[in-house]
Amino acid sequence: MKRGEIRVCIIRVGGTNCDAETKRSFEDLGVKASIYHVNEIFRKRELLAEHQILVFPGGFSYGDYVRAGAILAKTIMARIGAEIKAFIDEGKPILGICNGFQVLVEAGLLPGLNGISQYPEAALATNVPSGYRCMWVYLRHENSGKCAFTWLIPRGAVLRMPVAHAEGRFVLPKEKDLFNRLIGNDQIVFRYCCENGEPAEGRFPANPNGSFYDIAGICNPDGTIFGLMPHPERAYYYWQLPDWTRMKNPPRYGDGKLIFESIIKYVMKKF
Amino acid sequence: MRGELYIKRDMPFDLYEINILEASDNDLIKISEEMGLALNLEEMKAIKAYFSHKGRNPSDVELQTIGQTWSEHCYHKTFKGIIILPDGREIKSLFKTFIARATYELNKPWCISVFEDNAGIIRFERDYGIAVKVETHNHPSSIEPFGGAATGIGGVIRDILGVWADPIACMDVLGFGPLDYDYSRLPSGIKHPKYIFRGVIAGIGHYGNNMGIPIVNGAIYFDESYVGNVVVYCGCVGILPISKYVKKAKAGDHLVLAGDRTGRDGIHGVTFASLELTEKSEEVSRPAVQIANPIEEEKLRRAIIAVRDQELATSITDLGGGGLSSAVGETAYKFGCGAIVNLDKVPLKYTNIAPWEIYISESQERMLLTVPEHNLDRVIEIFRSEDVEATSIGRLTGDKVLRIYYRGHIVAEIDIPFLFSPPVAKRHARIVKPKLNEPHLEKPSDLTGDLLRILSSPNVASKESIVRTYDHEVKGNTVLKPFCGKNNGPSDAAVLKPLDDSWRGIVISCGLNPRYGKIDAYWMAASAIDEAIRNNVAVGGRRISLLDNFVWGNPEKPDRLGSLVKACMACYRFAKGFGTPFISGKDSLYNESPLGPVAPTLLITAIGIVPDTRRIVSMDLKEPGNLLYIVGQTYNELGGSEYYRLKGYLGRNVPKVRLREAKRNMRVIRRAIDRGLVRACHDISEGGLAVAAAEMSIAGGLGLEIWLKHVPYAAPIRREDYIMFSESNSRFLAEVPESSREEFETIAKGVRYALIGRVRKDELFIIYGLNDEPAITTDINELCNAWKRTFPWG
Structure with missing residues (x-):
C-alpha cells in the first residue's frame, strides 16, 4: 500500500482531548487521518473498514467516570464489537495512547492473551505516589520486533516522552501467571527506565506511577494492538522536548515520531 | 397600617411580590439583606422610585434581576463610580481615568477589541487573533476550595469561548495563607490554609486536565493576609480567526x-x-x-x-x-x-x-x-x-x-435602559501611608545559609510537585514549558506555538508583588507591571499587552480605596510609559474577613509575541566558560524583600520603577536575544541577584561564580547582603558566550550593565564579596536540595 492511501481513524467522544495533535503527527508523515465522534461511527458502522489504522487518543473519555476508559470501552464493544473484531482479524493495527491504553485494557483487547476478553485481564490503577502528574520519562524498548508500532526501533533503545495521567499503574492479577505469558509472548514493549537505560525498578520519578515491572506499554500477542501511557504525539517535533533550548543543533523530531513511522511502514508493508 | 413586605402571588408556582412601594428606608435595607441582593439604601431607593413611577410592586424575579445586574461583581461600581479624594477632587471613573486611558492614548493598531467583550482580543498574525481573559474566584474558593477553583478555570474558559475563540492555554496565580499557620489562631468559620491549598490545586488541575487545556503559567504566593481570603486568579488564552468574530x-x-x-x-x-x-x-x-x-x-x-x-x-x-x-x-x-x-x-x-x-x-x-x-x-x-x-x-x-x-404568566417586565443605569456609586478615598522603618540589620555571618533559607522559603521554592499535577503540554504546542533545563528550573514565561503552519509564538508571563503592596500600593503596581513585562522580555517576547486584575479589600473603607486609587495611577503611568496597553481586566473587591483585608494585590498578566519560536531563550545555564552579565542597576531596595522577610522585617525601601532605565534594559535584552547572543536569560525578582543566579545554576546543572564588586549600583551599597538580595526592578541576568562578548557589549552600550560572572565546569556556586573573598560557597546539589525540599513529591 502506498503511504498516501493509508487512512487513519481517530475516535473521540466527550472528554477526548489529544485527538488534534495525534492527527497532526500522522498527517505530518503523509497519511490521511480523520477524527470521528463515536456517534458518527455508530451511525455509519462501515466507516471503520475504510481505514487501516484505528487510534484511541488521550483524554478523559466520558469524564473517566466509573474507571478511566471503562465507559468508552464498553460502549465500543457493545455497539461495534463485531467491526472491531474484523479489524483485528485483518491484522490492522490499533493504537491506544494514555486514555486510549486504558480503553484497550478495559475493552479486553489488551493484553489479549486469549484473543478478546470479555472482562479486563489487567488494570491501569491509580498512580503510586497518587495523583495526576505531567512529566517526561525515559522508556526502554523491550520488544524483539514483532510489535507493529515499534519494529523500526532497536531493542534496548532508550526513548523519551512525556506522561500525563493519574491512572497509569499497570497491574496484573498475580495468580494467573499472566506475567510469564506476557514475557513469553514478547508483549512487553516499553518499560520506564533511567536516562542511561537501567531499569527504574519501581522507583519514582523514573517510574512515574508505580507500574508493575516498570511497564509503560504492551502489545497483544500478534503485535497489532498496542497501548502505552506516554504520549508520542507530544514528543513528535523537537520543539516539544523539555530541553530543546539547550541543544545547539536540535534534531528535527522527537522520539515519538518513531512510533508513528513504524505503524505506517507496517501498514505499507502488510497491505 | 403597612402591609406585609412579601406578598405571595396567587400562582401555581412560587412567586412573591415585594411591597417596596410602602417600604420604609429600614424596610428597604431589610429587603436587600433578606433577599441577598447586596444593594445599599441609595440603590434600593432608586428601585423604589422606578416602580413607584410604574405604580406597582416588583416581583422577586425583577428585584433579583436588578440585584444581580447592579452587583459590584457584574457592574464594577467602584471602578465606574465617583471617588472623592481627601482634598475634594473627584475621580469620575477609575477605569476610564487610568486603565482604559492608557490603552486609548497608546492606540495600538493590533488591539482588536479591548474592554468591550468577555475577553480582550489582539492580532496575532494574518487573520488570527489572540483572546485573553483573567478572572478571580476568591470568594467561592474560600468556602469550597475544590469547586471554587475548578469553576474559576471553567468560567474563564467560557469567557474565551464567549468571544468565539478556541481556548489553547490557561494560567493560574494563587495566594494562600502560610501552610504552617497555627490552627489555634484561626477564627471560627475560616478554613486552614493547607485545606484550602490542597482543594484549590486539585480543583484547578481537575478542570484544566479534564478539558484538555494546558495550564502553562502561574505563580503561588503565601502571605498572612491570605489566611482569611484565598486568592485564586484563573486566566485563559484563546485563538480565533478575526473574520469569525x-x-x-x-x-x-x-x-x-x-x-x-x-x-x-x-x-x-x-x-x-x-x-x-x-x-x-x-x-x-x-x-x-x-x-x-x-x-x-x-x-x-x-x-x-x-x-x-x-x-x-x-x-x-x-x-x-x-x-x-x-x-x-x-x-x-x-x-x-x-x-x-x-x-x-x-x-x-x-x-x-x-x-x-x-x-x-x-x-x-x-x-x-x-x-x-x-x-x-x-x-x-x-x-x-x-x-x-x-x-x-x-x-x-x-x-x-x-x-x-x-x-404563561409574566413574572418580570423591566426597561433595559433602567437595568443598566444604576445610581453612580460615590466613595471616599483616603491615602494612608503606613509608618514603616528600614531595619538595622547586623552584618550577616552566614550568607550561604541565608541564600539556602531564601531558596527554601515558600514564595521562592520550587513548586514543581504542585505544578506537575497540571497538564502543561496537552495540545502539543507548549514550546517553553513551566520548567526548563536539566533540573527543572523555573521558566520566566510560557511560549506557545498555536499554528501548525507558522513559527510565530505567544509569550505568557505574569507579575505579582503583594508584599510591596503592604508598603506602597503605587510601587507595588509599578513593580508588578515591570515584572510581568521583564519576564516576557527575558524569553524573547515583544509587542506586549497587559491584563490587570485587582484583589483588594472593602472599597467602602476609605483607606482601602485610597490604595486602590494609587495602584490605578501607577497602572496608567507605567502601561503608558512601557507602551503596553491594557486589553482586559477585572477587579475583585471586598476581600476581607475577620482577620482583616488582603494585602493590596495586583496581578499583571503580560501577553507578548515572538516572531520565531525557534529563537526563544530559556533560563538554564548552558555551557561552562560562558559569561554572565547583569543588565540594569541595583538600588538599596529591600523593602518587602524575601531577605527582610527572612530576618523578620518588612522594611520601607520598596523597589521603584525608573521608566527610562527599565525600557532601555529591556531593549538591550531583546536585541541581544534577536541576534542570538544570549544562551540563557533570567529576570531578577524575589530573592534578588543571588536567587536568580542560583536558579540559573540549578536549572542548567552547571556551577557559577560571581563577583559582587562588579555589580553596577546607583548609589554605593556597601553591604554584600543588600547587593545580593535587593529586589530592584528592571534587571536581568544573561549568559553570553565568550565569542559574542564584543557584540553584546556594543548592544548594551548606554545602559548600566556589567560582566559579573562565569559559568563553571564543575558544580560549585561561588559569590565573591566586595573584598574578593568568597561570601557564598556552595554547590548545585545543596542549592537544589534547598530549593526543592519545601514542596516534596507525593
Whole structure:
C-alpha cells in the first residue's frame, strides 16, 4: 500500500482531548487521518473498514467516570464489537495512547492473551505516589520486533516522552501467571527506565506511577494492538522536548515520531 | 397600617411580590439583606422610585434581576463610580481615568477589541487573533476550595469561548495563607490554609486536565493576609480567526441556551462576591458555589467552534456571574434590543425551582447564543451531535424591554435602559501611608545559609510537585514549558506555538508583588507591571499587552480605596510609559474577613509575541566558560524583600520603577536575544541577584561564580547582603558566550550593565564579596536540595 492511501481513524467522544495533535503527527508523515465522534461511527458502522489504522487518543473519555476508559470501552464493544473484531482479524493495527491504553485494557483487547476478553485481564490503577502528574520519562524498548508500532526501533533503545495521567499503574492479577505469558509472548514493549537505560525498578520519578515491572506499554500477542501511557504525539517535533533550548543543533523530531513511522511502514508493508 | 413586605402571588408556582412601594428606608435595607441582593439604601431607593413611577410592586424575579445586574461583581461600581479624594477632587471613573486611558492614548493598531467583550482580543498574525481573559474566584474558593477553583478555570474558559475563540492555554496565580499557620489562631468559620491549598490545586488541575487545556503559567504566593481570603486568579488564552468574530445580534434572533442543565447551584454567587466574608459565609453562601463538569464544557467547546466556523449565530456570551440574568440583559443592552424569555423552556436539573432561581442560577457550563430563525435547527443539531443540550428560551425584541414569562404568566417586565443605569456609586478615598522603618540589620555571618533559607522559603521554592499535577503540554504546542533545563528550573514565561503552519509564538508571563503592596500600593503596581513585562522580555517576547486584575479589600473603607486609587495611577503611568496597553481586566473587591483585608494585590498578566519560536531563550545555564552579565542597576531596595522577610522585617525601601532605565534594559535584552547572543536569560525578582543566579545554576546543572564588586549600583551599597538580595526592578541576568562578548557589549552600550560572572565546569556556586573573598560557597546539589525540599513529591 502506498503511504498516501493509508487512512487513519481517530475516535473521540466527550472528554477526548489529544485527538488534534495525534492527527497532526500522522498527517505530518503523509497519511490521511480523520477524527470521528463515536456517534458518527455508530451511525455509519462501515466507516471503520475504510481505514487501516484505528487510534484511541488521550483524554478523559466520558469524564473517566466509573474507571478511566471503562465507559468508552464498553460502549465500543457493545455497539461495534463485531467491526472491531474484523479489524483485528485483518491484522490492522490499533493504537491506544494514555486514555486510549486504558480503553484497550478495559475493552479486553489488551493484553489479549486469549484473543478478546470479555472482562479486563489487567488494570491501569491509580498512580503510586497518587495523583495526576505531567512529566517526561525515559522508556526502554523491550520488544524483539514483532510489535507493529515499534519494529523500526532497536531493542534496548532508550526513548523519551512525556506522561500525563493519574491512572497509569499497570497491574496484573498475580495468580494467573499472566506475567510469564506476557514475557513469553514478547508483549512487553516499553518499560520506564533511567536516562542511561537501567531499569527504574519501581522507583519514582523514573517510574512515574508505580507500574508493575516498570511497564509503560504492551502489545497483544500478534503485535497489532498496542497501548502505552506516554504520549508520542507530544514528543513528535523537537520543539516539544523539555530541553530543546539547550541543544545547539536540535534534531528535527522527537522520539515519538518513531512510533508513528513504524505503524505506517507496517501498514505499507502488510497491505 | 403597612402591609406585609412579601406578598405571595396567587400562582401555581412560587412567586412573591415585594411591597417596596410602602417600604420604609429600614424596610428597604431589610429587603436587600433578606433577599441577598447586596444593594445599599441609595440603590434600593432608586428601585423604589422606578416602580413607584410604574405604580406597582416588583416581583422577586425583577428585584433579583436588578440585584444581580447592579452587583459590584457584574457592574464594577467602584471602578465606574465617583471617588472623592481627601482634598475634594473627584475621580469620575477609575477605569476610564487610568486603565482604559492608557490603552486609548497608546492606540495600538493590533488591539482588536479591548474592554468591550468577555475577553480582550489582539492580532496575532494574518487573520488570527489572540483572546485573553483573567478572572478571580476568591470568594467561592474560600468556602469550597475544590469547586471554587475548578469553576474559576471553567468560567474563564467560557469567557474565551464567549468571544468565539478556541481556548489553547490557561494560567493560574494563587495566594494562600502560610501552610504552617497555627490552627489555634484561626477564627471560627475560616478554613486552614493547607485545606484550602490542597482543594484549590486539585480543583484547578481537575478542570484544566479534564478539558484538555494546558495550564502553562502561574505563580503561588503565601502571605498572612491570605489566611482569611484565598486568592485564586484563573486566566485563559484563546485563538480565533478575526473574520469569525461575529457580534451582530438583532431583534427577532433566538436566545439559545446551550450546555448543562440549570439547578440551584450558584445562587447569589455575585452578590456573595460583593460582600465581606464572615463566620456565617459557609452556612449562608454554600449554595453560591457552583459545581464543575469539565467534560460538558469540552463538548460545548467543540460545538461552539463548529457553530462559529459555519457562521450560524449572530453573537455569543457565557453564563457566569448572575447566570441568565446577566447574559440575557447584557446581550439585549449591547445590541439595543429588548428580550422575551420563557423560563419554562430552560432545561432544569430537577423540578421545583422558583422562577427567580432559574433566572439567576450560576450553574456552570452554559452559553447563550443568538441565532437567526433560519439557522436555529442547524445550530441545535450541531450541539446535539456533541451530546449537548441546546434550547431556544426566547427571542430578542425591538422594544428595549425585558419580559420574562413562566408557565404563561409574566413574572418580570423591566426597561433595559433602567437595568443598566444604576445610581453612580460615590466613595471616599483616603491615602494612608503606613509608618514603616528600614531595619538595622547586623552584618550577616552566614550568607550561604541565608541564600539556602531564601531558596527554601515558600514564595521562592520550587513548586514543581504542585505544578506537575497540571497538564502543561496537552495540545502539543507548549514550546517553553513551566520548567526548563536539566533540573527543572523555573521558566520566566510560557511560549506557545498555536499554528501548525507558522513559527510565530505567544509569550505568557505574569507579575505579582503583594508584599510591596503592604508598603506602597503605587510601587507595588509599578513593580508588578515591570515584572510581568521583564519576564516576557527575558524569553524573547515583544509587542506586549497587559491584563490587570485587582484583589483588594472593602472599597467602602476609605483607606482601602485610597490604595486602590494609587495602584490605578501607577497602572496608567507605567502601561503608558512601557507602551503596553491594557486589553482586559477585572477587579475583585471586598476581600476581607475577620482577620482583616488582603494585602493590596495586583496581578499583571503580560501577553507578548515572538516572531520565531525557534529563537526563544530559556533560563538554564548552558555551557561552562560562558559569561554572565547583569543588565540594569541595583538600588538599596529591600523593602518587602524575601531577605527582610527572612530576618523578620518588612522594611520601607520598596523597589521603584525608573521608566527610562527599565525600557532601555529591556531593549538591550531583546536585541541581544534577536541576534542570538544570549544562551540563557533570567529576570531578577524575589530573592534578588543571588536567587536568580542560583536558579540559573540549578536549572542548567552547571556551577557559577560571581563577583559582587562588579555589580553596577546607583548609589554605593556597601553591604554584600543588600547587593545580593535587593529586589530592584528592571534587571536581568544573561549568559553570553565568550565569542559574542564584543557584540553584546556594543548592544548594551548606554545602559548600566556589567560582566559579573562565569559559568563553571564543575558544580560549585561561588559569590565573591566586595573584598574578593568568597561570601557564598556552595554547590548545585545543596542549592537544589534547598530549593526543592519545601514542596516534596507525593
